[in-house]
Amino acid sequence: MEAPICLVENSNRELMVNQQALQILTSITKPPVVVVAIVGPYHTGKSYLVNKLAGKKSGFSLGSTVQSHTKGIWMWCVPHPTKPNHTLVLLDTEGLGDVEKGDNKNDTWIFTLAVLLSSTLVYNSMGTINQQAMDQLHYVTELSERIKSKSAPNIDEAENSSDFVTFFPDFVWTVRDFTLELEMNGKPITSDEYLEIALKPKKGKPEEVRMFNLPRQCICQFFPKKKCFIFDRPTERKKLSQLEKLHDSELEPEFVEQVESFCSYIFQHSNVKTLQGGITVNGPRLENLILTYVEAITSGEMPCMENAVLALAQMENSAIVQRALTHYEEIMIKRVQFHTETLQELLDIHAICESEAIEVFIKNSFKDVDQKFQKELVKILEAKRDAFCQQNQNESTKQCRALLQDIFSPLEEAVKNGDFSKPGDYGLFLQKTKELKQKYYQQPRKGIQAEEILQEYLKSKEGVADAILQADHSLSAKEWDIEVERVKTQAAEAAARQLEEMQKKTLEIIEQNERSHREHINQLTQKMETERKQLIEEQKNNLALKLQQQEQLITFGFQNESEELKNQIKALENRLSESQKRRRGCVIC
Template sequence: MDSPMCLVKNADGELCVEPEAINYLKGLKQKVVVVSVVGLYRTGKSYLMNKLAQKRSGFALGATIQSKTKGIWMWCVPHPEKTDHTLVLLDTEGLGDVEKGDSKNDAWIFSLAILLSSTLVYNSRGTIDNDAVEKLQYVNELTEMIKVKSSTVDEEEGEGTQFMQFFPNFVWTVRDFTLQLEIDDREITPDQYLENSLKLKTGTSKKTNDYNFQRECIRNFFPSRKCFVFPSPTTPDNMHRLDSMDEAELSERFREVADTFCRFIFQESRMKTVIGGHTLTGEMLGQLVNTYVETIAKGNVPCLENAVLAMAKIENQAAVVEGLAVYQKGMEDVKALFPVDVNQLSENHLRSETQATQAFMKRSFKDENGEFLKALAEAIANHSDDLFKQNKDASEKKCKDLLENLSAQGMKEGTYAIPGGYKLYCNDHDNIVAQYRAEPNKGVRAEEVLEQFLKDKSAESNSILQADKQLTENEKEIQAEKKKTAELEQEKAAFREQQAEMERTIENNRISQEKYLKEMKEKMEEERNQQQQEFNRMLERRMQEQKDLLEKGHKEKAELMRQEILEIKKRDELEREAKNQNQMVLMELLNRQAAGQKEQMEMLMRELNNRPHAPVQVVERLPQQSCILM
């Protein structure tokens, strides 16, 4: 992307997505790291984003008192340090624009920045004082602007804790900072400066509670915090041409802080994830933007759980299509060789099926009841059924054409109605069969087509035998018995051919069933581990917050947080137990389906074996690759 483009348009207080930007994201298959910048208008947010893009210009800086950025603008650039990742920079409309006069609109812009980013940069000017903290008023409104779950959550369960699990890392950048970083004549770091500014006061008065409330919100919602203090980049007279100034013209200290800030963002900003720990591609990010903005436009509150489920459905449907395409591509080479024997076709089928499942698993997530994996299995089964039929048809056609050509060359009609004609006929006939058997790569219908050929020639053979005056009646009976024995042997050969095909089908189904069950178990385990890691990170931050409160004399708040942590652990244990039970039920259901499918296949096999002549209709009733997950 050569320059930024508008992602979310803000026109007359109404938000809507820009189709061009969404289409761009739809084509972005790489994992994304999303960095948003928010803050009051005319505080230099766009300069920071251009710096992160490693460009001198791009996002509009502006040199007047008017806000330049409207809505949310996006710039996608290759990540400087993460190979095959895209850095998505979101520059948001300035908060508190007097020309706008709509704080609700500001709150939605702020909420969208949080929902979409993995790192949120809050940009302010001067110092982190009480006024600067209070200007982050939109943090207070987050529980009204964003829902975590679709069901109503009891207040006692701690909404802050739930929010903490998905909120981005928080970076506070203070521009035009002129103070000394000292407390009680002791030098401190920018991070310590931020933490000191967010320190809670002891006491229970209304004034103290009001003072603490905003800080508690920031501490609860943004457990990962970082601070950078920037001196003024240049003299006030030069600020209007900041975007055109060479780096060398900026103050050395400003450049040092800017470089440190960029390195931190590049190295510490994590990939964008959603509830459950699933990482997003640009395409999935675009789906989220659509869902959130459409929800806001309808006057509803964005719900993370619903948005993720909607995105998962779209992704899983696409994963089914992608998996089937992988299977079809994998079968193209063997399809070009039709007819082939059943083992060659089966080996290609199983290999392509494995590749298709792996492609599906790589893209899918939250397929908790296996609905989409089953859809893929059914699609593959239907396609493989068609391929196996095409292979049979190709084999049948090749074998019939071969016998027809051999018969035309080797059988001379009208030349066998002479004494000794039956022997001549048998020699020609046996020569055709020998040449037919010697022909390679006839496919899966070779014996069956030959059986039908012999049956079709039976009347002709018997007529020539009976008309041959050179043979005695006893010799004719002997020859008739030999022919009958040969036909029976061919029936047995055709039966063995069908039996081998059915046995391979049963084996294919067994392998497929085991593979699908294994893949599903591994996917469930992977997602469970992702969720547990996400939960552990949140719990660790919560426990650190409790420790800090205790060390700073807030015993009552620390005790309340300790009780909250216990409740969090208890709730997590119950949720994990419920999920484990659901997964056990699902796996048991799939195992029963597998057992039922196996029993059905074995019943058909017994039916085939109990028939004396291996009837074709039994084989035709058997699906070539019917999968257990259908």
Template sequence: MPQPIPLVDSSWQVNPAALKLLGSLSGPPCVVGIFGPKGTGKSFLLGQLAGQENGFGPMPGIWIQQLAHPTKPEKNLILLDTEGFPEKMDKGDDNLFSNFFCLNALLCDLLIYNTKCDEDPQKELEKLSYVTQLADKILVSEDDPLENSSLLPGVLPEFVWCLCNVSSDSVWDDMFQLTNNSMDSFLFSLAALKAETPIDCIQKLFPSRKAFCFRCPQVNEEDWGLFPPDSLHPVFQKQFRAFNDYILSKEPKINVSGKVLSHKLDLFVDALSKDKPILLSQISETLQGVIQWNACESLTDAMKNFALEAPEEDEPFEGEHKSREASPFQVLPSWDPASIMKGPMCLIENKPNEQLQINLDALQLLQSIGQPVMVVAIVGLYRTGKSYLMNRLAGKVKGGFSLGATVQSHTKGIWMWCLPHPLKPDHTLVLLDTEGLGDVEKSNTKNDAWIFVLSILLSSTFIFNSMGTINHYDLEQLHYVAELTKHIKVKSSPQQDGERNDGPPDDFTFFFPAFIWVVRDFWLQLKLADGRSISEDEYLELALERQNDIPENQAKIQEYIRQYFPRRKCFVFDRPASRRDLLHLETLDESKLKPEFLEQAHHFCRYIYQEAQPKTIQGGYVVTGTLLGSLAVTYVDAIRSGAIPCIENAVLALAQIENSAAVNDALRCYENMLFVDLPTEDLNELFSMHAYCESAAIQEFLARSFHDKDQEYQKQLQNQLQSKLEDLCLQNQQESMSRCQAVLQELFQELEMKINSGSYLVPGGYQHFLDDQQELVERYHTVPKKGPMAQLALQDLLTSKELEGQSILHADQTLTEQAKAIAAKEAEAEASMRAIQLQREIQQQIEQTARENERSFKEHKKQLLDKMEAERRKTTTQYEALLNQKIQEMTRLHEQQRQQEVRNLQDEIQKLHSEISQNSGREDPGPCVLL
């Protein structure tokens, strides 16, 4: 479950992480906020609403938590928890909480005011003076105050008053149930207290009002025999269910997206931080552009779907041009043109008589993509229409990958085109077009094999493009498949004894992409000799079956394709146009294309968009554009150095880069969330804040990190978070000491003046000195927010006064020498007691710190184990999918009586069963974790 994060702090700083969270929400969120005095259990109540056992915990400012709505799957539930306001406040604090109340009223769909029923009702109404200030802080109409008062209720949320800790014999519960939780009877009873102004404002400003009451959630001692003492009281549970059902039944009052809500928040906070009234008319004008932007985005999504589903439409989307410029399968651009490549770029250059090299401009663009990537690569003979097919995937009929119209091939090396994925938000479609195999004009063909290998290593979907039919000649062009063991290593370690070396390694299957064979200008009927129709996939499988009369090398290629690529698919295409028009295919209008070809192209593109999976590496870790660029560099560098690209080494190199970045992201997350007003009242408050931020930081780290051997990087994160906590504690101590010294200096200023003026050097002066000092100490103890150094600062001051006290004692002529000796001993004993008390507090702080370190260790370990369990399940799923594919393959071979291959597959299936069993048994990572 997502943890709460800060939204706004007491200095009116908005947390960027919270704005990002709101901006990422799809659909209008339901916003529920809670406000009330300190110590009334409001955070506990909101925590129960979030399904959390312990509530939100002590938090300064306003905190936010995003949850999936329990009863409305298409919506998000946003909870806002505001720190409780204290009973006694200075003017600055009063204005702060007044602004907090105003901000809740503007952001929420339901605003809960939470208080205890056993408090003085008169005091509760005085605390609700914030309601009376809303009309001054929020201006719907700038000119007419009466019009403003009449319009303001239309923008305010529903008001829900919650009475907590109601005694069991109270009539409020029965009254609320009889009146369908109406608040009016409750307000009527309070009106007798002659505090009409807050009541009047509630009735005028909040036309929709409800009230709920709750008994104490804990089970009392007298009920321990009836209910478990560690559970919530059944009466509270019943009351809470009614409250919970009501809250979750409400719809958003204003149907705006999270992105618009985040903009509103920024504008509201800006006005409140400057103590200016919020002018809703101006804010509406500012937000209008945001709403129009969102509408454009929605229109774009709709047009994408329309373009993909309606190939018969004649009108293009862009501009007012009536000529058919757009493909019926066109991927329409997003509204951010900066994120779109206008055309392909060469990613890996293959220059004559030179080694392969990375194009740095293309690499920089690829590595700027932080989204998961679906990588589709195509290989095949030159001049077979590979580039044209990739242009169809890119939604471009005209322009795009260079086609050429002669027998000369145009594409050299590997060209890349990155586009927003048409069906999957926050994903990028990366198309890789390769130079043709078998180009007779090449002066150097040694790089053909490496381009073939790189296409496999970089892609998640691998397309082999051929012409006419699948025949022996096409299989010969795939001889690179039989040579992959010479060009790719899965592991850096040498092959172990006992491993098979007479065929393709089993490990290859986990790292290789899905395989699609595209047959262009297909002229046969998909039928068998007996007249039975077959599918395109069946046609491919028949072509990959070993025949007795074919050469051994071709049989091996068939076997290796089946072994390396258990996920296989086939598409056949008619010739797109007449032979004469093929010379101008790049500029040919779609009306000149054959309908059969258009239908096949639509089917092909739709399959790629829907079924192509993101690129993953070992462990199922999803690759982003950033990581894909690093993979390309790693593999090309290995080839240039004369080494064989090793998948394991590449993954380890990526892991180092990504895990270092994950540590930095986690630390940045921690720092962005850390909103704490120093000095804190005690260490527990500081540790609680650290725990919230640390938990989110660990979650951020584990979401991005992978292959963290021996938890090396998580240990780095733990150490750095521990260092930040130590720095925070030190800063807290310094702030606490500075505040305490300032308070003591102010309090003891008069005492110091009396000492310096000799006021206590009179008969009975010593007792007056002690009385004045004790009074000041008691006043010091009542000052809030002194922090953990309060006792030490006091001890230092009183120690500094001991000599002066002794001088006053010896000068007091009313005391005998015996009385002075007794008084001196008492002073010494009191100083000793203070020292013992100080030592006790220091020991308590040491124990708190030790408990915090233990909690931190457990949190790191818990989240790590959760991630390991998720990875274990993912790996098991991959093994099981591969197992099913192997079983299907074995069944097919068994039917063909190919016993040797069946036995080989049986061995592989047994090995997979063993891997699944071992993987299922992985549990605790053991003592190596975070020691």
């Protein structure tokens, strides 16, 4: 992208997704995306920082008047400067608190979308991190009322928000035009320590300190990792409106160094956007998330992170089923270039190709609830196997009939010419038939229908053989009776062999189905084990963060606040215990 483009339009207090922007995301199929969104009050210099992340002096519009410039959410996709084969997606949002808008409902939704879509959320403010700055960040306190982590009904607010830390982005607070000394009790402190102190709750009666502590508690509880950067004023006031045109040499050296430090941190530490279960997000997945969340917002519903993942899974798993089927057909056609000699040979090839197709599905699918899509894939693969078996049979039938016609046509011509009408010719006819049958058996690559088509041909010529027998008066009555009985016995034996062959084929199909089922169970078990490990790891990380938050509160002397975390911690411990039990139970099975 040479320049940013509007991703979500905020027009007449309605949010609309820009289709042209979605087409750009659709094209980013393979590279995973690192999504950095910047939010904050209008006219705090957000766009300047995002342009720097894009490696450009200009791009996102910098407002130089009292009127807010950026409307909605704008997107700029660029190659990641430090991570090969990754795409950096930069989201610049309209300024929060614009007096022209009249109400802040859309501000809340813009902030919410930035949280839901990003892997790193940058909150940009001016001056210092004081109570006014916290009041401006009231949007974070409304997230539990705007977002659902799970689709389960009757989930309370505490349980809902306890999962946010698992899904939410890293949080970076950038403070512009910072004029204070980074010092506490006469000792220098880092910007991160400054943020930690600013987020420290106030002691007092709950009803008196609630509004002071709430945004601080939400930031601490919702966001897994927090970072702070402070920036000096970039240049003298009269030049600020021309900031994007100024060379670094015209800016304050400390400011240039601070911006470089900020960009370096974002490039090195911002993670790939992932969903629950460690699902890596690329362009099309980000596109679907945007559509799902905006649709929920415009319809008056609460965006649900779990539902968004499930909706994405439904769409992608359906496409992955088709991809697996295409893979199966391609390698089957390649490996079965001609019909096979036996059914078992074809079934062995099918088993290999089927296993590869299932592997393609399992490797790329996610959130396949009740294995709906895998069962669908297995069902279609069985139908395709049967189709290949039928095609294999048809090809063999076609070749065998052509071969029999080629081998037996001289004999048929001789019969038409009356060459077997003399006494004693019946024996000659039988001898000739035997020789031609032997010639037929010696021909290679006849396939699975070789015997059946031969018997079908011989049965069709029984009338000819019987006529020659009837005409051969050299046979005695006893010899004639013996020959008739031999023909009957031969026909019965052929029918028995044919029945045995059909039973053998049926048994081979049954055995292949059983092997296939065992293979599916094995592959599915491995997939479920991997997903359980991922879930347990997420739950452990969530629990560790909650315990860390509780420890900090106790260290600061906030016993009452730490008690509020106990229920969340207890619920997380129970869920972790259940997950570990299910994992052990699965392994035992």
